[in-house]
Amino acid sequence: MTTSLVYLCLRTVSENMGVLENRLYDLPASLIKDLLPLLSIFHLDRIEKVAIFKKVSHSLQCTWAAKWRELNPTWRCKLKFMHPEQNWKQKCLECLFHMVLFRKTHVQSLLWSSDCVVLSLCAEHVQVLSLTASLRGGCRLASEDLRPILSILEKSVRSLRLFDAVALKHEHKDIMFILHRLLDHGSVTEVVLKRTPISFFLFSWITPRFGGPHTMLPQSSAAQDTREEGPSGSKYPRLDLQTDEELSNEFSPCCSVNGQCSVGRIRSLDLELCSLTTLSCLLPSWLWLHSLHVYGSQPLWEEDVANFIKSLKKLFLNPCCSLRDLSMGNVFGQNLLASLLTACPTLLSLSLDINMPRNKRTTSGQNLNFKPDTELCLENLYIKSTEIQTVDNFPAVLQHAPNLSSLHITGIRQAHLLLDILPDSNPLLKVLILEDINLADCHQEIIHLLNNSILEELSLKDCRLLEKCTERKDFLVPFVEAARGLCSLHSLSLSQNRLATSAIDIADLFFEDCPSKISNLDLSSNFILPADLLEFSQRIETYHPTQRFKLDLRFNPLDRDPKVKNQAIKKLLPFCNILTDDWNSRSTMADHVSVM
Numbered sequence: 001m002t003t004s005l006v007y008l009c010l011r012t013v014s015e016n017m018g019v020l021e022n023r024l025y026d027l028p029a030s031l032i033k034d035l036l037p038l039l040s041i042f043h044l045d046r047i048e049k050v051a052i053f054k055k056v057s058h059s060l061q062c063t064w065a066a067k068w069r070e071l072n073p074t075w076r077c078k079l080k081f082m083h084p085e086q087n088w089k090q091k092c093l094e095c096l097f098h099m100v101l102f103r104k105t106h107v108q109s110l111l112w113s114s115d116c117v118v119l120s121l122c123a124e125h126v127q128v129l130s131l132t133a134s135l136r137g138g139c140r141l142a143s144e145d146l147r148p149i150l151s152i153l154e155k156s157v158r159s160l161r162l163f164d165a166v167a168l169k170h171e172h173k174d175i176m177f178i179l180h181r182l183l184d185h186g187s188v189t190e191v192v193l194k195r196t197p198i199s200f201f202l203f204s205w206i207t208p209r210f211g212g213p214h215t216m217l218p219q220s221s222a223a224q225d226t227r228e229e230g231p232s233g234s235k236y237p238r239l240d241l242q243t244d245e246e247l248s249n250e251f252s253p254c255c256s257v258n259g260q261c262s263v264g265r266i267r268s269l270d271l272e273l274c275s276l277t278t279l280s281c282l283l284p285s286w287l288w289l290h291s292l293h294v295y296g297s298q299p300l301w302e303e304d305v306a307n308f309i310k311s312l313k314k315l316f317l318n319p320c321c322s323l324r325d326l327s328m329g330n331v332f333g334q335n336l337l338a339s340l341l342t343a344c345p346t347l348l349s350l351s352l353d354i355n356m357p358r359n360k361r362t363t364s365g366q367n368l369n370f371k372p373d374t375e376l377c378l379e380n381l382y383i384k385s386t387e388i389q390t391v392d393n394f395p396a397v398l399q400h401a402p403n404l405s406s407l408h409i410t411g412i413r414q415a416h417l418l419l420d421i422l423p424d425s426n427p428l429l430k431v432l433i434l435e436d437i438n439l440a441d442c443h444q445e446i447i448h449l450l451n452n453s454i455l456e457e458l459s460l461k462d463c464r465l466l467e468k469c470t471e472r473k474d475f476l477v478p479f480v481e482a483a484r485g486l487c488s489l490h491s492l493s494l495s496q497n498r499l500a501t502s503a504i505d506i507a508d509l510f511f512e513d514c515p516s517k518i519s520n521l522d523l524s525s526n527f528i529l530p531a532d533l534l535e536f537s538q539r540i541e542t543y544h545p546t547q548r549f550k551l552d553l554r555f556n557p558l559d560r561d562p563k564v565k566n567q568a569i570k571k572l573l574p575f576c577n578i579l580t581d582d583w584n585s586r587s588t589m590a591d592h593v594s595v596m
Contacts, residue, residue, distance in 0.1 A: 006031075006034070007034075010031065010034055010035050010038055011038060013035060014035060014038040014039050014040075014043070017039065017040075017043040017046075017047075021043065021046060021047065024047060024050045025050060025053065027054075028054075029054040029055060029056050032047075032050060032051060032054045032056055033056045033059045035047075036051070036056070036059055036060060036063040037063055037066065039063075041067055041092070041093070041096065042113070042121065044060075044063060044064065044067065045089070045093075045121065047060075048060065048089075060089075061088050061089070062088075064088035064089040064091075064092050065086075065088040065092075067088075067092045068088055068091055068092040068095060071092065071095050071096060071099060072095065089125070090125045090127065093121070093122040093125040093126075094122065094125055094126045094127065094128065096118065096122050097118075097119060097122035097123060097125070097126050098130060100115050100118050100119055100122070101119065101137050101138060101140065101141070102132075102137035102138070103115075103137055116145060116146065116149070119146065119149050120148070120149055120152070123149050123152040123153055123156065124152055124155070124156050125156065126153060126156050126157055127156060127157060127158050127159065128157070128158070128159040128160075128161060129153060129157045129159070129160055129161065129182070130161040130162075130163065131160070131161070131162050131163070131175065131178065132162075132163040132164055138175065138178070139174035139175055139178075141153070141174075141178050142173075142174035142175075142177045142178055150178065150181055150182075153182065153186065154181055154182060154185055154186035154187065155186070155187060156187070157182055157186060157187065157188055158187060158188060158189060158190060159188065159189075159190040159191075159192065159268075160179070160182055160183070160188045160190070160191050160192065161192040161194065162179075162191070162192065162193050162194070163194050163195050164195050176205070179205075180261070183206075183209060183264040183266065184209075184261050184262055184263055184264040185261070185262075185264075186264070188264065188266070189265070189266060189267040189268060190266070190267065190268035190269075190270070190291075191206070191266050191268070191269055191270070192269075192270040193269075193270070193271050193272065194272045195272065195297075203278070203282065206266070207282060207285070207286075208263050209263055209264050209265060209266045209288075210266055210269070210285075210286035210287075210288050210289045211265075211285065211286055211287035211288030211289065211320075211322075265288050266288070266289070267288065267289065267290040267291060267322075268289075268290060268291035268292075268293075268325075269289060269291070269292055269293070270293040270295075271292075271293065271294050271295070272295045272296075272297050273294065273295075273296065273297060274296065274297045274298050275300075275304060276294070276300055276304045276305065276307065276308040277304065277307070279294070279308065279311075280307045280308045280310070280311040281311070283308075283311040283312065283314075283315055284311055284314040284315045284318070286315065286323075287315075287318060287320045287321060287322060288322055289322060289323055290322050290323060290324055290325060291323075291324070291325035291326075291327075292323060292325070292326055292327070293326075293327040293328075293329075293351075294308075294327065294328050294329070294331075295328075295329035295330055295353075296329065296330035296331060296355075297330075298330070299330055299331070299332060299355050299357065300328075300330060300331045300332070301332055301333075301357070302332060302333045302334065305328075305331055305332070305333040305336065306333060306339075309333075309339055309340060309343050310343075312326075312340070312343045312344055313343040313344075316343060316344050316345070316346065321346075323344070323347070324346070324347060324348040324349065325347070325348065325349040326340070326344065326347055326349070326350055326351070327350075327351035327352075327382075328340075328351070328352055328353065329351075329352075329353035330353060330355045331352070331353070331354060331355065332354060332355055332356055332357060335393060336352065336354065337350075337352060337383065337393060337394060337397055338393040338396070338397060340352075341376055341378065341397060345376060345377065346377050347376075347377065347378060348377055348378065348379045348380065349378075349379065349380040349381075350378060350380070350381055350382070351381075351382040351383075352382070352383050352384070353384045353385075354383070354384065354385045355385075356385065374400050375400060375401075375402060375403075376397070376400050376401045376403075377403065378397075378401040378403065378404055379403050379404060379405050379406065380404075380405065380406040380407075381397075381401070381404060381406070381407050381408070382407075382408040382409075383408070383409050383410070383412065384409075384410035384411060385410065385411045385412050394412075394414060394418070395414070395417055395418070395421055398418070398421055398422070398425050398426060399421065399425040401425075401426065402425070402426065402427070402428065403428060404426045404428065404429055405428050405429060405430045405431065406429075406430065406431040407422075407426070407429060407431065407432050407433070408431075408432075408433040408435075409433070409434055409435070409437065410434075410435040410436050410437070411435070411436045411437065412437065415434070415437050415438065415439055415442050415445075416441070416442050416445055419442055419445035419446060419448070419449050420445055420448075422449055422453070423448065423449055423452040423453055427453075427454070428454070429453060429454070429455065430454060430455060430456045430457065430488075431455070431456065431457040432449075432455055432457070432458050432459070433457075433458075433459040433461070433493075434459065434460050434461070434463055435459070435461040435462055435463070436461070436462045436463075437463050438463065438464050438467075439460065439463040439464065439465055440464050440465065440466075440467040440468040440469075441468065443465075443475045443479075446460075446479065447478055447479060447482050450479075450482035450483055450485075450486050450489075451482055451485070451486075453486070454488045455486060455488060455489055456488050456489060456490055456491065457489075457490070457491040457492075458483075458489060458491070458492055458493070459491075459492075459493035459495075459522070460493065460494055460497065461493055461494075461495045461496050461497075462495070462496040462497065463497060464497070464498075465494070465497045466497065466498065466499070466502060472502045472505075473505065476502055476505045476506070477505070477508075480505060480506065480508045480509055483509060483516060483518075484508075484509055484511065484514055484515070484516040485514070486516075487517055488517075489516065489517060489518060490517055490518055490519045490520065491518065491519070491520040491521075491522075492509075492518050492520070492521055492522070493521075493522035493552075494506065494522065494523060494526070495522050495523070495524045495525050495526065495552075496524075496525045496526070497526060498526060498527055499523065499526040499527070499528065500526065500527045500528065500529070500532065501529075501532050503523055503526055503528045503532055503533075503536055504532055504535045504536050504539065506521070506523065506536070507536045507539035507540050507543070508539070509521070510539075510540060510543045510545040510549075511543055512543045512544065515543065515545055515546075515547075517547070518549055519547065519548075519549045519550065520549065520550045520552075521549055521550065521551050521552070521576075522552040523551065523552060523553060523556070524552045524553060524554040524555050524556065525554070525555040525556065526556060527556065527557065528553065528556040528557075528558070529556075529557060529558070529560060529561075530558050530560060530561040530562075530564035530565040530568065531561070531564060533553070533556075533558060533564075533565065533568040533569075534564050534567055534568040534571075536568070537567075537568040537569070537571035537572045538571065540571070540572060540575055540576070541571045541572075541575075544575070545575050548575060548576055548577065549575070549576045549577075550576060550577050550578075550579065551572065551576045551577070551578050551579065552579045553578060553579065553580050554579055554580060554581045555581060558580070
């Protein structure tokens with residue numbers, strides 16, 4: 001009866017927030033916390049200062065996360081892409097902005113005012129703006145009514161995602177005007193082009209913003225003709241200024257008094273394309289570009305990749321080259337890793353997603369012989385293969401990258417060689433992430449690495465760690481002891497290793513005599529049952545760690561016994577913040593249990 005009365009009172013307050021919001025400071029924190037889920041997005045935004053003052057910010061974040069889930073019916077599919085400590089308010093309002101802009105029907109019930117008012121509230125929180133040329137909704141930003149909102153976006157948007165840009169032609173002045181305002185008058189430094197075959201028209205306009213000439217290929221046939229000399233004496237297609245001049249004339253009356261506008265600088269470009277041909281022609285002139293991500297909508301094979309690497313080499317021979325971060329996906333080429341690093345010796349970060357052709361047997365490429373004094377600048381390396389394979393010259397590359405601090409490897413062989421050479425060749429390594437690699441025979445190498453490194457983050461995800469163990473403790477006991485002894489280690493992930501009951505032994509990381517410094521422990525997707533978690537929690541309770549840590553328990557079958565699960569979580573709450581996929585958790589647990 002009392003609970004119902006309180007709920008009815010809170011409901012009344014939520015429905016009359018326009019009158020009562022100035023008196024919310026008079027309410028106790030417990031009632032503010034219960035009121036949050038009942039508020040609209042508009043009033044949830046307005047109550048933020050009160051929530052901070054009443055020290056219920058975490059509950060406010062949980063409420064924003066719930067609002068985000070309301071906007072995203074398929075939120076569980078997106079879960080793995082979300083960071084547990086996401087800024088849910090920003091994410092929610094950014095999502096709502098796009099839905100209102102493109103007039104998605106299922107959000108109409110969440111709106112408290114006109115489209116313009118909702119867009120105005122959300123605009124300052126939009127950091128990534130997505131525009132689709134095939135949908136007219138985005139063009140509304142060029143209208144007189146929404147021009148003030150476009151001005152807000154110029155200040156907030158850092159990344160612009162453009163889909164279906166192939167639909168852009170000269171008559172699409174609205175979209176081009178929006179691009180011009182955001183890129184040349186705004187704060188956008190990153191451009192993402194998806195489902196967009198490279199358009200000569202689009203790139204004629206965008207190329208100067210990478211530091212290239214205000215020019216472009218006049219026709220598609222020119223893309224294959226590289227016989228004419230271009231910038232820096234390189235072979236380059238003949239170019240045409242007409243398109244840029246037309247665009248400049250279109251924008252001038254609206255944007256500047258003297259008829260001239262500045263040209264923005266794009267630092268990061270993310271492309272999805274079916275061929276590297278046009279990109280290879282243009283790349284040597286893109287001196288302002290810091291980060292380039294290329295993904296093949298269909299596999300990018302050896303000849304195409306080889307020409308792209310030649311263009312990269314031309315770019316890096318220019319002392320004004322700014323490119324430091326390169327990512328390539330759905331590509332294949334012999335000696336790809338070594339060839340890229342030879343062409344781009346000053347790269348700091350390299351990411352490769354290698355797609356080996358089916359029915360094609362790869363042969364070992366030519367061994368790469370670095371000069372003894374060669375020292376690569378590489379600090380971050382990520383390699384993923386769609387099929388288990390050996391990456392040619394991988395050990396040699398590691399041995400010549402002494403500054404390597406982060407290494408992420410997915411799905412390759414040579415695991416034992418990798419673990420063997422890391423302590424000596426890469427003494428500065430702080431982050432090691434191994435995924436989908438069979439480490440069942442590499443137990444000694446793992447222990448040796450832990451005993452001879454300064455790792456701060458270790459992730460062994462889906463590595464079949466216990467697959468060949470007759471007695472699981474034979475590996476887990478020395479592993480836990482070595483991890484506990486590594487003072488620099490603060491993050492450990494053992495996700496997807498079928499630990500099951502063995503997860504109980506992981507609690508010994510916090511053994512009271514010599515507890516680890518781990519502040520982030522990921523045991524997700526390990527078939528941990530409620531009874532296992534209860535025993536794990538009992539050990540944690542016994543060891544009583546003084547430093548709180550984050551515990552990821554998502555995607556374990558803990559709901560098979562909700563009562564035991566809740567007992568275990570209750571014992572863990574004094575010592576850790578728990579991440580679960582049970583987003584219906586409420587009340588006291590909500591202060592310590594992050595829900596997705």
